Amino acid sequence: MKPGGHDLPRWKKGLFAALMVALALGAIEIVTGAAGSMVTRGVFSGYRLQAQRDALAASGGLVTMRPGWIQDEVLTGNDPFGPRAPADEHVVVAVVGGSFAYVFAEQGLPHLITRLEQLPRFHGKTLVPLNAAAGGHKQPQQAMTVAYLTSLGHQLDIVINLDGFNDVALHPTEDARAGVFPAYPRRWHQRVEGLMPSGALRLMLQRIGHEQxxxxxAQVFSGFPWRFLNTANLVYAALDRMVESQLVETDRKLLKSSPATEPAIRFSDDAEMFSYLAGLWRRSSRVIHDLASAHGVRYYHFLQPNQYVPASKPMDPVETSVAWRPQHPYRRIVETAYPLLREAGQALKADGIRFTDLSAAFVDHPEPLYVDSCCHINPRGNVIVADLVFDAIRRDLASD
Structure with missing residues (x-):
């Protein structure tokens, strides 16, 4: 203590030091929050990052989904329906399509089933949902799925095909680069493993390592207290973006790695390619309709919504930062190809196929619904879609 001075008690010194540290940490959090907004070019949302981390941790870093009915039946030998009830006691409602349809079947189909059960047509019936969609599916895979289940003798009473986006987006952005025939499944050249050069298998193993x-x-930064700190979230966003770029680069190399692409087809320009893809989509839907009609199944085809359809949904800054990428290749594809799908859908409708255009399903919904810059929506969005699907089915049943 200095002569004539007053030395502060230790507890006050400690309190002052703690206050200074808290203020410094607070300032760092504010700065990193602002930096995060600059990096992401939108609202830096810890909640959104945590939702992404939860999904990545739960899936092991995978971005594709294996359909549950394939997992159950093919890998384990179990019947996906469980014990069979007499056909007149239950109604099987199946959903086919890509990942949009897959998530819809998980989040929206239960709501649809509840509403269908209220219709007089289904009184006394047990409605059985079947998620027969799979991430990455595009026509003619939906048609093949229905044919496969029918061939196995599984009862189908209502088939809902919710698709369109994959059918025009996946070939030009992935398969076309490797010269894959447009009707082949997504990344067909990677799936035919026996025909792959050894370098492709090495790249696939690298990709698995990046996913892991x-x-x-995601798991580490989901823990306490990191998930709540802007600084930790900014570090996580930077590291995740680095791993994501490694995934993109590995995918780019994979797209060049396999010759299993025949028969070769070359389009003179994008207009010819999109016309071909829309025609393939239309013809495949007609195949499902014909097969369903032959077996007494009611088939409903819906064109899925997408955020890149012009003027199809109002978005606030938070949703825009998550779901809208002005330079994303999907934007140009949707703007170019969706009018062709709508036109093809009207041709289906004119031929007596139950087709409904849901591309503007969210035009009156300003609340955030899209969860990524591709096409996927949150549970609220899937309930909205379920209500629209219900309306179409109800109107059709009422016309009988």
Whole structure:
């Protein structure tokens, strides 16, 4: 203590030091929050990052989904329906399509089933949902799924085909680069493993390693207190973006790795390519309709919504930062190809096929619904879609 001075008690010194540290940490959090907004070019949302981390950790870093009915039946030998009830006691409602349809079947189909059960047509019946969609599916895979289940003798009473986006987006952005025939499944050249050169298998193993590292990052930064700190979230966003770029680069190399692409087809320009893809989509839907009609199944075809359809949904800054990428290749594809799908859908409708255009399903919904810059929506969005699907089915049943 200095002569004539007053030395502060230790507890006050400690309190002052703690206050200074808290203020410094607070300032760092504010700065990193602002930096995060600059990096992401939108609202830096810890909640959104945590939702992404939860999904990555739960899936092991995977971005595709294996349909549950294939997992149950093919890998385990179990019947996806469980014990069979007499056909007149239950109604099987199946959904086919890509990942949009897959998530709809998980989040929206239960709501649809509840509403259908209220219709007089289904009184006394047990409605059985069947998620027969799979991430990455595009026509003619939906048609093949219905044919496969029918061939196995599974009862189908209502088939809902919710598709369109994959059918025009996946070939030009992935398969076309590797010269894959447009009707082949997504990344067909990677799936035909026996025909792959050894370098492609090595790249696939590298991709798995990147996925696992991404999932591990998500799990670590999901813990307390990191998930609540802007600084930690900014570090996580930077590391995740680095791993994501490694995934993109590995995918780019994979797209060049396999010759299993025949028969070769070359389009003179994008207009010819999109016309071909829309025609393939239309013809495949007609195949499902014909097969369903032959077996007494009611088939409903819906064109899925997408955020890149012009003027199809109002978005606030938060949703825009998550779901809208002005330079995304999907934007140009949707703007170019969706009018062709709508036109093809009207041709289906004119031929007596139950087609409904849901591309503007969210035009009156300003609340956030899209969860990524591709096409996927949250549970609220899937309930909205379920209500629209219900309306179409109800009107059709009422016309009988």
């Amino acid at each position: 590292r991404r999932a591990a990052l």
